[in-house]
Amino acid sequence: MNILFIHQNFPGQFKHLSVALARAGHHVLALTLRVKEPTNWNGVHILPYAIQRKVDQRTHPWxxxxxxxxxxxxxxxxxxxxxxxxxxxxxxIIAHPGWGESMFLRDVWPKARIGIYCELYHHPGYPHVGFDPEFSRGDSPSEVLRIRMKNLNNHLHFDIAQAGLSPTNFQADTFPAEFRDKISVIHDGIDTDAIQRNQWASYTVPTGATLTRKDEVITFVNRNLEPYRGYHIFMRALPELLKARPNARVLIVGGDGVSYGARAPEGKTWKDIFIGEVRGRIPDDDWARVHFLGRIPYDKFVSLLQVSRVHVYLTYPFVLSWSLFEAMSAEAAVVASGTAPVREAIVDNETGRLIDFFNGGELVAEVDRMLDSAEARNRLGAAARAHIRETYDLKRICLPQQMEWVQSLADMTV
Incomplete structure (x- = not known):
C-alpha cells in the first residue's frame, strides 16, 4: 500500500509505526515541515514543504x-x-491534525482512507479550564468561547477521517461521543528492552561529578519547564526538599520555552521566574546540589532515569508525557500528581505514589519517605516496570496493535 504520514515535526508519535510499515513492504512517505530537503529515513521517504505567510494577515483574537x-x-x-x-x-493517510496540516487532504485524494491521531479535545469547563487558579483565565466569560473555537480544527477533521487513534483513555474520552466510537486507544509504545534497570548506569552533571545508583538522585523531567507540568509546584517545594535530604542531588531536565499553556511575561521564562522565587531560601551549598540540564540527548536521558532513586512527575489534567512511562520502565520509584491521566498509569502504592498536585508539603514528605525505604522503592519500581511491559510495551503490544489498526483502516470504505 501507499501510506502517507502528515506531521509537522515528523516522525513525532509515528516514529515506530512508520518504520514498521516500511519494513513490512509498504511504500511509506511523509510530508513535514521538519526537513529542508527530501530525505530517506529508515525506509520512509520524507518530503519537505514550507509555510508562506500572507503580509498583514489579521484575525479576530478568538x-x-x-x-x-x-x-x-x-x-x-x-x-x-x-x-x-x-x-x-x-x-x-495517517495524520496528526493538531496543527491543522491535514485539513484539506480529502479534497486532494477523495478515495484515501484517513486516520487521525486524536491527542485532545478541548473542554471549556473544569478541570480542563481553571484547574490551576494561579494561571487560569477561566473566570473570563469569553474564555469559554475561545476554547470552543479551538475545537473547530477537530470538527473539520471529524468530517474527513474514517478512524482515530489515541494513546490513553483519558485523551480519547475527551472527544464527543459521535467521534469517540471511531477512536482506538493504543499507546505510542515504550521500548522496554532499551529502557530498563541498569545497576552500572552513571550520569555526569555539568560540574563534572559522576552520579551512579549509589547516589541519592531525584529527577524531574519536562519538555519545557512550565506550570502545565507542575514546575512551579516542584520549585516551591525544593527548599524544604533540599533541607530534608542533605545528600540528595536534584536533576532537572527541560527547555526554557513553552509547550502548553500561557507564555511567561515578556522577556522572562517560567524557569527563571520560579528560580527567582525560591533561590533566596536555598543556601549556596544546597543550591550546588541542583542541576538544570536543559534538553539532553536521548541516551543520556535514559541514563538519567537509570540512576534516579525517585522520579517526580506532575501534570495538569492533560496529555500524559512519555517520560513518565519511560521512568517506570527503568524501574524508577515514582512520586506523581494524582491527576486524571496519571491515575490511568499509576495505582497509588502499587506502581508509584500519588499526591495532591498543589500540595508541596505532601510532595516533600512522600519523596522523603521513599528515599528512606529501599524496600518501597524496589517494590514500586519493579511493579511499575511490570505494568509498562504488560500494557505499554512497544514491540510486544503497542506496535502490533497499531499495525492492526492500519489494516482495519485499509479495509474501511470511504
Missing part, C-alpha cells in the same frame, strides 16, 4: 488558533497537490 491552522493546512494542501501531480495516490 480565531488566531484556527488562522494558524488554516495557514498550515493551505501549505500542506499545496504540497499535496504537487505530489498528486506526479501521479502519487495514497491508499491511507
Amino acid at each position: 480565531l488566531t488558533d484556527l488562522d494558524s491552522k488554516v495557514t498550515r493546512a493551505e501549505a500542506c494542501y499545496t504540497a499535496a497537490m504537487r505530489l498528486r501531480g506526479t501521479g502519487y495516490q495514497p491508499d491511507i
Whole structure:
C-alpha cells in the first residue's frame, strides 16, 4: 500500500509505526515541515514543504488558533497537490491534525482512507479550564468561547477521517461521543528492552561529578519547564526538599520555552521566574546540589532515569508525557500528581505514589519517605516496570496493535 504520514515535526508519535510499515513492504512517505530537503529515513521517504505567510494577515483574537491552522493546512494542501501531480495516490493517510496540516487532504485524494491521531479535545469547563487558579483565565466569560473555537480544527477533521487513534483513555474520552466510537486507544509504545534497570548506569552533571545508583538522585523531567507540568509546584517545594535530604542531588531536565499553556511575561521564562522565587531560601551549598540540564540527548536521558532513586512527575489534567512511562520502565520509584491521566498509569502504592498536585508539603514528605525505604522503592519500581511491559510495551503490544489498526483502516470504505 501507499501510506502517507502528515506531521509537522515528523516522525513525532509515528516514529515506530512508520518504520514498521516500511519494513513490512509498504511504500511509506511523509510530508513535514521538519526537513529542508527530501530525505530517506529508515525506509520512509520524507518530503519537505514550507509555510508562506500572507503580509498583514489579521484575525479576530478568538480565531488566531484556527488562522494558524488554516495557514498550515493551505501549505500542506499545496504540497499535496504537487505530489498528486506526479501521479502519487495514497491508499491511507495517517495524520496528526493538531496543527491543522491535514485539513484539506480529502479534497486532494477523495478515495484515501484517513486516520487521525486524536491527542485532545478541548473542554471549556473544569478541570480542563481553571484547574490551576494561579494561571487560569477561566473566570473570563469569553474564555469559554475561545476554547470552543479551538475545537473547530477537530470538527473539520471529524468530517474527513474514517478512524482515530489515541494513546490513553483519558485523551480519547475527551472527544464527543459521535467521534469517540471511531477512536482506538493504543499507546505510542515504550521500548522496554532499551529502557530498563541498569545497576552500572552513571550520569555526569555539568560540574563534572559522576552520579551512579549509589547516589541519592531525584529527577524531574519536562519538555519545557512550565506550570502545565507542575514546575512551579516542584520549585516551591525544593527548599524544604533540599533541607530534608542533605545528600540528595536534584536533576532537572527541560527547555526554557513553552509547550502548553500561557507564555511567561515578556522577556522572562517560567524557569527563571520560579528560580527567582525560591533561590533566596536555598543556601549556596544546597543550591550546588541542583542541576538544570536543559534538553539532553536521548541516551543520556535514559541514563538519567537509570540512576534516579525517585522520579517526580506532575501534570495538569492533560496529555500524559512519555517520560513518565519511560521512568517506570527503568524501574524508577515514582512520586506523581494524582491527576486524571496519571491515575490511568499509576495505582497509588502499587506502581508509584500519588499526591495532591498543589500540595508541596505532601510532595516533600512522600519523596522523603521513599528515599528512606529501599524496600518501597524496589517494590514500586519493579511493579511499575511490570505494568509498562504488560500494557505499554512497544514491540510486544503497542506496535502490533497499531499495525492492526492500519489494516482495519485499509479495509474501511470511504
